[in-house]
Amino acid sequence: MLNLILMALRRRAAPPGDDDADEVLMERFRKGDARAFERLLERHEKAVYNFIFRLVRDRELAHDLLQETFLRVVKNAKGYSPKAKFTTWLYTIARNQGIDALRRAKHRRHPSLDQAQGPDPDGRTLMDKLPGNSDDGFERTDASEIRVRVEAAIDRLSDEQREVFVMREFQQMPFKDIAGVVGVSENTIKSRMRYALENLRLALADYADDLPNAVDPVPARSRA
Amino acid sequence: MSTAREREALEERLVELLYDELPPDEAEALRAQLAEHPDVAERLAQWQALRRAAAEVPELEPDPQVHYDILRAARLAADEAAGEATKPPWWAFLVNLSFAPALAALGLVVLGAGMLLVLTRTYEDAAVPRQEAPAAGEPTAAQAPAPAGGDALAAEKAAPAWPPRRRRRHRVARQGAPRRAGPPRRSTIRTRRRPRATARRPTRSSASWRASRRLSR
Known part of the structure; x- marks a missing residue:
């Protein structure tokens, strides 16, 4: 009974605010709050996309890598430690994606x-x-x-x-x-x-x- | 010499000054040094102009479809995480012990009903007479006519032995006797005593005593 009440209260928790830190939002997402992740995505999606685009200089590839980056965030959310800064973690993932893509495409990139x-x-x-x-x-x-x-x-x-x-x-x-x-x-x-x-x-x-x-x-x- | 070192230190910190990553007092001291090195100050001015030009580079908008795809995956993961979070922990049974009194009461009721049933059946068994009176004119075993002749004792001995008691037969079977073929034997454990339909047969000793008495007559 007590568990049911706690579940109901948790589900009725206040939506994530604009002032919530990235780390707080990530912690809420780890506990099952999809709105917290939505807020994180709105906050960083554009910047990460531009960062990746500046690295790989290809729009379609940047879209793929952006999706892959955030899917990795979703997948590895359990392993995220709130002690680490979220942006550092996020950009590390994005950078690794970009570097891997550059390595794959290096031999075939000959700009005309x-x-x-x-x-x-x-x-x-x-x-x-x-x-x-x-x-x-x-x-x-x-x-x-x-x-x-x-x-x-x-x-x-x-x-x-x-x-x-x-x-x-x-x-x-x-x-x-x-x-x-x-x-x-x-x-x-x-x-x-x-x-x-x-x-x-x-x-x-x-x-x-x-x-x-x-x-x-x-x-x-x-x-x- | 000191000027060269000053210049080198100034150039190293120029980037921090450009991006405003120095404490205010250090930034002020560095700006004062720049007055002595106009070429370094000129470079800083060019970097600042470069930053202004870079600020004009437009930002790109990501594809909304990518946004929705990411969100869909995130919602699935969040639902899964919420399900795991609400899964009762291993110690949840302790919480359920609050139902223990009700379970105990139910157990008592079941136990009482069972005991009542057993006692009722025992009483019924006790009420049924164990020995039925023999029908009129029917001779009992004790009144059965003795075989003719004086070898009543031999006839007694030749008569088929009383079937051994079931318990004894059971013991023999358990001592390793080969099992007989055919349908499975009924259990020797009697759960319910049925009233005997016929009069109890006299024991062997009492029969031989009666036979010896008849002979002595």
């Missing part, structure tokens, strides 16, 4: 100069992105042009530098957490980040004058 780059299949080709291809050399570079150049420069980073740059810049993860995901020291992460920033700076040197002014400190991105 005519192949569309970026999320849009009808977008600009790699040939379009190469600097100095304008007719007169004095073509004015607008904001979308800069964006495309930045994306191409990020894609040309090494896998190690790119993953660190994406996690810090787009996912807003502190260096300490990135070190936990990648499994190296924090200083190594900072060193990779310095190289990534330098490589991007050199790749976009031709557009330095067109880049937004950086007089004020960089505001935090609104992405979560």
Whole structure:
């Protein structure tokens, strides 16, 4: 009788709130609360998808890996320890998925100069992105042009530098957490980040004058 | 020399300054040092511009179908986990001991009814007469006519022996005698005593005593 009352109370528990920590939501999901997982998915799905896409640079593959990542979270929920930070665990799974996919696809990836780059299949080709291809050399570079150049420069980073740059810049993860995901020291992460920033700076040197002014400190991105 | 070391330390911490991962006082001290190294300050400014440009890179939206597929799997797993959570633990029987008084009362009722039944049958057995009176004119074994001649004792001996008691036969069977073929033997354990239909036969000793008396006459 007592068990029945406890079951009823548990089922009537308050829905997960927006302020609940990831670890709390994960604990609730482990106990059978599907709404808690739904909240986690809403919170991280987009960011994880973009992280994976930046790693593998293929939309369909990124979708598959996103699904596989969260299915692994579901499958391994029992083994999750609340002491570990959820995002560290989540991005470790996503990164491993991405690395495995890159290894599988490495031997067959030969990007063509005519192949569309970026999320849009009808977008600009790699040939379009190469600097100095304008007719007169004095073509004015607008904001979308800069964006495309930045994306191409990020894609040309090494896998190690790119993953660190994406996690810090787009996912807003502190260096300490990135070190936990990648499994190296924090200083190594900072060193990779310095190289990534330098490589991007050199790749976009031709557009330095067109880049937004950086007089004020960089505001935090609104992405979560 | 000290300037070179300062510059190296400054460059190492530039990334932390860029991403605002330094405590406020350390960040302030680092900014003060940047005034002495304009080239490093220029690099920081370029990195900041790079960040502004990267902020313009659009985020992609995942396919909603993937969202639904993940949710479906999660709901199945959650239902399973909820089922396991509500499964009674091994000590749940202790909780069920609250039903023990009712079970004990039921047991007592069953026991009482059983005892009542046994006592009733015993009383019925006791009420039935064990020996029926012989019918009129029918001679009893004691009054049976003795065989003619004086060898009554020999005739007594030649007469078929009284069938041994069942218990004795049972003992013999248990001592290793071969089982006879045919239908299974009825159990020798008598659960209910039936009243004898005929008069009890006299024992062997009393018959021989009566025969010897007749001879002495």
